[in-house]
Amino acid sequence: MKIEDLELPKQTHEIFNILARGHFISSNGTKDGMGRLYDILNDPVNFEKLQDYFNVLRYKIEKGNNYFYFSKLNEPPSITEKKLETFEKYIDIIDLFASLDNKITIGSRFRPSEIAEECNANVRLKQKLAKIPLYRSENFLNKIREICDMLTRDSFLELEDENTETYKVLDAYSYLLDIINAITIFGQPNYSENTNDNLSDNIDININPN
């Protein structure tokens, strides 16, 4: 079948550009028509067509809870390992976010200054933040900003309002949580608290696939 025959949506290129960068398309994203792209991908007919199309390019669209991402077909394990190593940096960040009084969950809107304030007032959080290796370390606010920038770059957050520096947590954030939940520390009893889904059994890692 020819590509033209697939009658792909006109946003295919746009979708590919986002996903191929290792980014996610979340349903609650607003920038660059992300919500619209999600709707397009979420349409079963489109999804099938796009899946077929991207399979040719050796990509597979993976569907998470209100988000999509690419995984590579037949990826060598060494790359997966590398990805896991890369993932390490998120663990401390998510740990920090999860330790906040007002927990950061999908859809939460927050300002880095709010988190920095909380970190300033809480020794435990301070320690957690200090543990995160970052370049800009002049003050907490900058560190948090750097974290937010990084998460935004990786499409887990979205800078919703530049004036007030308000970030929104995108649906893709649950991917990070799922991965964390899927981690089993050897030598420790395996608490099967993860009732969310079956990700722990077989998860497709999507950390900088390229």
Added chain:
Amino acid sequence: MLPYRILNRIVLINIANVKYTDIELNGNTCFVGANNYGKTSLQRAILFFYSANSRALGISSSQKPFEEHYFRYDNSYIIYEVNTETSPFFVMVYRHNKLVFRFVDSEYNPDFFFNENNEALKFREVLAKLDQRNIFYSNQIDTFEKYRNILYGTETDPKLNKFFLLRGNEKYQNIPKSITNVFLSSKNSIDSRFIKDFIASAISNETDAILLENIERQLRQFSEKYQDIETFLKKETQQLIELIEQKYDQVQTLKTTQLEAAEKLGSTLRYADTQHNILLNTIQEKENKIQQLKEEFEAFKYASEEKIKDLREQIGFYDGMLREAQRKLDIYKEKNIDEIISKHNEKQQLESRYQVLQKEYEALTSNVQNIEVQYQSLLNEVRNEIQSVTNKINAQITEIINHYNELILLQKEEQNKRENSLKQQLQSTIFSLDQEINQKQTELSQLKSEERISSSIQPYEKEIKQLELEITELKTKIYTGKSELAIRQNQADSLQKEWQNIEKQLQQKFEQITLNIQKQIEQLKKEIAQIDEKLNIQENAFYGFLEKNVPNWHLSFGKILNEDILFKNDLNPQLVDTNSPTIFGVKIDLDKLQIVSKSIEQYQTEKIQKLNQIKELENQFIQEQQNIQNEKILNADKYGKQIAEIKEDIKVTLYAIELAEKKERKLIVELEEWKTKAAKETDASLQTIREKIAMIEEEIAILKKRKQLTETEFETQIQNTIAKSNQQIQHLKQQQQKEIEQLEVQRKNTIKELKDKEDKLIAEKQNIFQNKGVDNKKIQEIQKQLSELQEQISEIQQYQNLINDYLKDKRDLFDNIPLYKQKKEEFVTENKNILQQIEEETKKHNLERLEIQKQKKELEETLYQFNQGILFFQNNFKETPVYKHYAQIIENAEPKPSNFSITDLCTQLLKNESYFNEEYTQFQRYINEYAGKFRMDNHFGFFIRHDASFNEYEKFAQNLRSFINENRIEVSITETSALATMIIDSIAIKVKELSGQKDKIQHIISLLAEDFKKAEFEESKLIEYIKIRLEESDNKIYKLLKKIQEFRDEHGIVFNEGLFSSNQNAPKKPLSLQIIRMLDQLRTAIKEQEQQEIRLQDLFELKFNIKEGLNETGWTHRIDSIGSTGTDILVKAIIYITLLHVFIKESSVKTNKKFKVHCIIDEVGQISAHYLKELLRFAKSRDIVMINGLPNKSGLESHYKYTYQFKKEDDGTVRIFPSIVTEVEV
């Protein structure tokens, strides 16, 4: 006097830097002066005459406004003198707070404005002077609009309608605009866009533009709202709503439970505090009461027992007496007491008879006294011996009897003793058994009472009753709720129908109005077309002939002409005799006829009126559309709100019913549980009691059996003893009998011997007596009788003691037996009564004791629970965060008793708090996720802060619930659909309105092309031709706008059904999606293009093709360089003049009154004399007078009729003075 109207002169008095100047303008005029000398200012002052718009004079915003820069003093005036066919008039402009105009029916005279000292007068003084000279001047005209109406001949006020420069038509505004545009754009290069702008701005108003900012704003609003609604309607969002609702309910329930529990805990703690001492006291009271009861009962029991003891003694006494009496009676009976007594009663009789017989005997024996005495003595001796033997034997028998009796008695006593001992043993055993049985019986009675009490007391009765009551209430509530629901549903349906009907009516009404308005507009357009036709042909028709050639024909000849004749163009009218007031030689009195023909102005006015009417109708249509839309929105608001309120009520009622049903189910389960629990507890308590009862009954049975056995055993023992005793007695009796029989035999033998001896004696005696002759027979008989009597008396004598004893016993005992019996009976009854009383009292006491003990136990239990609870609260609860959370409620609670223990409440609070936290975290998560789906400033207000408090989350959920219940999404959809409809309608109307002017553009362009064609460039051979043509616009925004308008016209309003229908197959869904896409594209285009508005010029493209010499530009937008700069200026000026000419022609009415206007082009310095000459000639042929500026004298000024020079004085003022030049004939 010139035969046409023209701005003849401009006089400046104290205007800007000019103190006074008087400039003639009735020919081509040139201002020569260096830069910043005031040339442009003067040209603006001239322009102001035409435009009367101080804001459209090209004064930049950094400069002082026209009013302030020009009119600095009270006596600053600009005077414009207008030449007419008859006499000139002038317009004075001055500042009276704002700029005002006055038309003065006189030519300008400096005397009006200056006093003798050449000082400019104030306007009141000027007016006074005019009054003095009886010169008419208009009232103060303080609006630019009115001024222009007067100047351009559309003023209807007869006092003012003579002060016109030309007779404009409804488009007369184009003339000042065109003059202004030429002046303002003369410095720009020639670009078709500028020409477009020129044409467009000339034929359109400033308001004739589609403001994209507004559309973009509306589109943004729509797009945002659409996006919000779309997000809301998404499946995932709806699922989240359900989850939020569910969690909210759970959180609420938990919160309420926690609050209630906290309140209960507080109340119970306070209550426990207050109750501690009370309980202790009450327990002590109960203890005392029990002690008191015990003491009272003991006292009673003691008294009763003492009584019983007495009674028993009495009974025993009487019983003993009766038994004694009976025993004695038995003995007496055994001794045949009755016979003995009866014999004793015969004793006296026997004694009397004996004495009688004794005497008789003595009498008979008196002869043989001695013998008798002798024998008697012998006989007596024998008899005595017999007696003695008898007595002795009797004594021996008695002794034996006594001995044996004694032995028997001893035996009997022993027997009795043994029997008594046995009986005593038995009695004691029986007594102990009886006591045991009694005790068991008492216990049994107690247990039975307890059983009765327990079975009569239903545990948890209060709770069960409370639950039953609550269930009944809930059932009533559910029933009422369901009725209410049905009513509400009906109401909602009725309102929905009503709403639909009203919508339908509104639609019909709107369609009707649209139809009417369209009809009216069509009618008016037809009429306008007719007027236009008349106006177009009038010049060549009979009407035009009359206008040109016959003055005042309307008042004479015109009275008998109808319009058909007047507008015929094939009548070839000729003036033959203008002085003859006849019609074909017939004279009629024309005064009797009314004027039927209309002047051009009247036609024009009529046309303007009709155009205005169309505009009004269009406005009315928009207004009606708006009204209908508003009404629809109002209805949507009104009915939507009402329906939403009802639906809200329905949902609330449904929810209440659901809750009530849930609660009912829960309560029923709870009730069942309570009942089961109660039954179990009753069973448990009864079971114990019953087991105890069974045990005691068994014990009693055993005891009774034991008693019976003991009794039997004892009876056997007694019987055995008795038998043994009887045997021994029998043996003794037998021995006694044997011994007595031996003695009897002995006595019998002895007595027989003695009797034989006696008989011998008696026989000897009798022999003697016989021998002596004594009747022996008689004596023997008497003796026999005496002996018998003696025997009988002796026998009786023998029983004397017994009889005495009997009589004594009879008197003492036997006669009292009934009394004893009665007494015994009485005492037994009394004893029985007392026993019964004791039993009853015991029972009563036990019950009372039991009850108090139970109460005491309960109180102790309560106290224990309280203490345990307080301890638990202190040790395990007070330090937890849960306490801190509810501390205020707990500490401020009113003391109240509760069914729950403090420990239970603490545990419940702790347990629930962790559950609550889990639920709340999820609730929070769902709300964050939900709010995150929407834009930050979404129009639903779904926003939650990161650090929102519980109350804020709660409020969010409440708002969401209200939103759902009130069905606000429907209102929002209606509003958004209305907004979309409004935007599309507004776009369609505006595009239509604007596109409607495209015909005018086409017309103007054709006129321009025509005018260019007419231009005579042959003489100079400079410009071969200038061609102009119109092309379709390539403006992206306009194209989209047009597309939307076409879509609207083709499909009408498409949103009512399809905008947010989830059904892709909904009839209007594809259309809705199509138009939404268009709106989206439009918004993007507006954003990308950064264009502020779509004006008339954006509707078309204009292209020129100019050939100058051998150079041809080809069809192009921009004419950068046709030739030299001079050529460019020339071409530009030619185009401007053409434009001006066309617009003047288009915007004025052709009358016999000629006029000329000025074309102000500032810088023409670089044009060659030859070109200038050409240009002036070009203008002249179009009745246009040129006003130009030159930086210095270069010879060009010689081609102008007037040349004025500008000179700056030392004091900074500018002097403008005419330059002496010779005008070269154009």
